[in-house]
Amino acid sequence: MKPYAFGVDLGGNAIKIGLFQTTGNLVEKWTIPTRLEDHGSHLLSDVVDAIRAKMEERSLTWDVVEGVGMGVPGPVDQDGTVMRCVNLGWDILNVPKAVQELEPAIEKLKVANDVNAATLGEMWQGGAQWNNSAVMVTLGVGVGSGIVVDNKVFVGSTGAAGEIGHMCVNPKETERCTCGNYGCLEQYCSDTGLVHIAKMVLEELPEAPSMLREGEITPETICQAAKKGDIAASEVMERFGQLMGQALTAVACTVNPQVFVIGGQMAQAGMVILKPIETYFRRYAFHAFRNTPFVLAELGEDAGIYGSVRMLFDEVKLEEELELEEEEELDL
Numbered sequence: 007m008k009p010y011a012f013g014v015d016l017g018g019n020a021i022k023i024g025l026f027q028t029t030g031n032l033v034e035k036w037t038i039p040t041r042l043e044d045h046g047s048h049l050l051s052d053v054v055d056a057i058r059a060k061m062e063e064r065s066l067t068w069d070v071v072e073g074v075g076m077g078v079p080g081p082v083d084q085d086g087t088v089m090r091c092v093n094l095g096w097d098i099l100n101v102p103k104a105v106q107e108l109e110p111a112i113e114k115l116k117v118a119n120d121v122n123a124a125t126l127g128e129m130w131q132g133g134a135q136w137n138n139s140a141v142m143v144t145l146g147v148g149v150g151s152g153i154v155v156d157n158k159v160f161v162g163s164t165g166a167a168g169e170i171g172h173m174c175v176n177p178k179e180t181e182r183c184t185c186g187n188y189g190c191l192e193q194y195c196s197d198t199g200l201v202h203i204a205k206m207v208l209e210e211l212p213e214a215p216s217m218l219r220e221g222e223i224t225p226e227t228i229c230q231a232a233k234k235g236d237i238a239a240s241e242v243m244e245r246f247g248q249l250m251g252q253a254l255t256a257v258a259c260t261v262n263p264q265v266f267v268i269g270g271q272m273a274q275a276g277m278v279i280l281k282p283i284e285t286y287f288r289r290y291a292f293h294a295f296r297n298t299p300f301v302l303a304e305l306g307e308d309a310g311i312y313g314s315v316r317m318l319f320d321e322v323k324l325e326e327e328l329e330l331e332e333e334e335e336l337d338l
């Protein structure tokens with residue numbers, strides 16, 4: 007393998023890029039803005055320009071760069087076709103083809119869903135090392151998950167495997183989810199979902215004194231209040247834990263991973279988020295996976311660049327092995 011590669015995390019707010027050595031060492035990381043105008047049509051050329059500029063700055067040529075791994079916030083199929091990415095304004099787009107038209111020297115480009123990439127990143131150099139199967143849950147603007155089985159990302163037939171945010175947990179809900187359905191997990195356990203639960207709890211417990219009655223309610227204020235023993239905030243975390251525990255029990259019934267990794271912006275609050283999920287998971291779980299460990303993500307916002315470059319390395323290694331096998335067959 008050539009000595010360098012780039013990992014890219016195409017986010018709705020910023021694009022994170024990392025220059026890696028193929029040994030796995032992150033040499034440098036930086037971010038560029040996400041330009042959403044014109045249906046996100048400048049995003050890939052911005053990425054290619056940023057990579058070219060970095061290579062020039064460091065006097066690197068394509069002879070020493072193996073390729074690019076990229077995570078995008080939407081469903082991606084095996085050949086790198088993004089199936090509608092609302093956050094970036096994309097419809098259906100084959101990313102490798104579009105990038106290679108911009109820079110034919112990029113021969114190897116691996117594209118995947120950003121949460122799937124982050125899961126691999128955490129298994130490689132983060133909180134879930136030494137495991138070959140894991141489910142990583144990201145809690146933030148939405149609720150997502152990445153599924154890795156036998157060190158391979160499981161994408162599903164339409165690239166939507168792991169979309170647990172749209173698992174129906176309350177069929178009686180009357181408000182619509184962003185996906186158009188009712189009662190999705192995301193409506194209660196995302197950042198806005200948690201605020202939604204808090205407002206319900208405050209209404210249901212008018213007698214309970216609570217810090218949440220003063221000032222703006224945010225996931226941070228809810229977590230802080232729960233840490234201080236606030237009754238209403240603790241009830242919010244209980245309900246959050248019940249829903250997440252229930253959903254992850256369903257995930258464990260089908261995937262049975264070695265470990266669950268809890269990440270995303272909300273997970274930065276730490277144990278106050280992790281503990282209720284773990285508690286209710288153990289209560290609802292089938293005995294054969296009741297003790298599945300739960301860990302917090304460790305790479306933070308870098309998980310995506312680590313994982314996307316790791317996917318590229320895995321693909322290159324696989325190709326090299328196949329070539330070797332073909333050569334051996336020819337020798338016989």
Ligand SMILES: [Zn+2]
Nearest residue numbers: 172183185190
């Ligand atoms: Zn939904």
